Amino acid sequence: MADTKREIERKYELPAPSDAHEPSGLPELTGVKGVASVRARGVVELDAVYYDTADLRLTAGHVTLRRRTGGGDEGWHLKFPVSTGIRDEIRAPLADTLPDELAALVRSRVRSAGLVPVVRLMTSRDVFHLLDAKGTLLAEVSVDAVRARRLTGDTGGEDAGTASWTEVEVELGDDADPAILDAVEKKLRKAGLRPASAASKLARALAETAPGGPGPAAAPAKGGPRGAGDHILAYLRDQADAIIAQDPAVRRDLPDSVHQLRVATRRMRSAFRTYRGILDRSVTDPVAEELQWVATELGVDRDHEVLDERLSSRIDALPVTLLLGPVRGRLQAWDAAQRAGSRSRTVAVLDSERYLTLLDTLDGLLTAPPLRPDAARPAAKVLPRAILKNYERLAGRVGQALALAPGEERDLAMHNARKAAKRARYAAEAARPALGKAAKRFANRMKALQTALGDHQDSVVAREALRDLAVQAHAAGESAFTWGLLYGEEEAQGERRERELPGLWEEASDPRLRADLTG
Structure with a gap:
């Protein structure tokens, strides 16, 4: 059975050996605010084979998959990016083949391409624990001496390149304050360490073991689309x-x-x-x-899920005296x-x-x-025209909804108008990089209209569900009072949204929004 761990860490490059302040390459860290002691945990030998498709689809998505032996967490590890310096690591027990539950998580990227071993990393990890006055782990600092070997074919295949380096990892302890990472970084920077240029060991290994060695950085694209x-x-x-x-x-x-x-x-x-x-x-x-x-x-x-959340919030908002029966x-x-x-x-x-x-x-x-x-x-000629066609469709549907009397036909017309508003919004959002603030303003007005119409539709769906719940409660000999009360609230919410529609449409149909799109 796989388990997940949120990994919050930072990586640093060591200065040249002659500049190191300590034999390990680390400065004295007991001076870091909040750190009462530093406990050496010894050196552990790690051996990891990283897997990817031949065209490196996982790497392109900043996803890493490895089989690692050594250390207290040996097994299969699959890491997904969450944000800068934060990844979710999903671990499965050590096995000869990739566990099915991890294979499923990379299926959208791998598909029929198949996974092959691409890099082997052998790491001598010197581990230090930063503890507070109570002995609680604040962070784990590791000095990693890494040897990388490019692989071809299956595990143990021919070498396609090698590299070696030493880096420092600082990983936040469970439930520790992330501010400790900033304090440690300040100390490390003073000692000459700098944030690692590569996002991960795998990324660095792939770059440094590439045929012909690491090439020059690609020149940034000029001019954009x-x-x-x-x-x-x-x-x-x-x-x-x-x-x-x-x-x-x-x-x-x-x-x-x-x-x-x-x-x-x-x-x-x-x-x-x-x-x-x-x-x-x-x-x-x-x-x-x-x-x-x-x-x-x-x-x-x-x-x-959305409906349940809506009804649950309605129930939570009621006074307990109005909750009659096992609601x-x-x-x-x-x-x-x-x-x-x-x-x-x-x-x-x-x-x-x-x-x-x-x-x-x-x-x-x-x-x-x-x-x-x-x-x-030119985008400025083509994109506004397409957006305005969507607007015209929306205008027709809103006009139809406003012309109808309250009831099922109007509910359906407002639902159709919501879908048209969403399409107009998406059209403007797609064009925003080209059209700038004009597209943003137009999309925001469409979103406001879509939100109101969506809430109206949600009230329609909720009323249908509440009627079913009332019927079931009555058939079971329970009071249907609360369900009727909630039905009335949803009906009132729908009526409020209907009254708001003319004003929202007046804002969304402001001619200046369309004029700005066309320049």
Whole structure:
């Protein structure tokens, strides 16, 4: 069974040996604020083989996978970036082959490419614990003498290059104040150490053992995207990257991961449909259908999660005197019945050949995009026109909603207007790098409108659920009073949103927003 550890650490390069202040290369750290003592834990020998695809897909996503022996945590380690200096390390017991649960977490990147050993790192680690006055671990400082060997083929294959270096790692202790890392860094910098130039040992090993040795740094691209197609393709690549990154997060059941994956699929679909003058629809339409399939399949669990959170918050806000009967228990049982099997269904979708084929299709589309003539035209000419077409669709749907009397038809019209507002918002967000503040202002107005219309739709869905709960409670001999009360609250919320719509639309339809887009 794998377990996860949040790793918060910083890496440093040692000065030349003649400049070192201590035999270990470390300054005296008992002078660091909060550190009462430094305890030497001895030297441990670590031997790790890192795995990746032949084209280094994991490395490109800042993901590392290794099999390590030695030390107290030997086994398989899979690391995902969280933010600068922070990674989640997922550990599985030592085995000859990669455990299935870790293989699943890299599937969106690896797919059918297969994993091969790429680097072997042998590290002599000199470990020191920084303790406070109570003996609590604040941080672990390691002086790592590293020998790297590039591998080809399977483990133990021919060398393709070697390198060696020494570095210092400072890892935050469990539940320790991150401020200790700043204090230690200040001391290390005074001693001549500098933050490591490579993000990880693997990154440095790959660079220094590359055929011909480390090459010169690539020159930064000049000018950025030029034509309209460059901007939209950059946006689409961001969404494809988000799908790949959120896949393992969904498998780990991390908060908001399903929502973020679905958002990425929706943004891609919206861009395909909005910017049809840039990308050939005969190619993108089938891909959009597959993206919709993923979003729909993953939506079962997410939609129930959102609904449960809404109803739970409504119940929590009621005085206890208005909670008649086993209200919370009834809601929990109802939610469990609604979401039964949804988790396994979600994972099954991510493991399906259909989904993996979609990922391959996206790679192919973005590598050789089906560009149309508008792709080469200036972004300032092409993108505003596409955004305004979405606006016109939105205006028609809002007008229809405002013309209807309250009731089911108006509820449906407002729901359709919400979808149009979202598409207009996404269109402007995709164009923001090219159009700047004008696109940002337009997107913000569309988002405000979308939020209000979305809350109205949520109230409609909540009312349907509350009626079901009231019927179930009544059939079980329980009081349905609380469910009726909550129904009334949701009905009032929907009516408030309907009253707000004319004012929100007046702001969203401000002619200056559209004029700014076109310059």
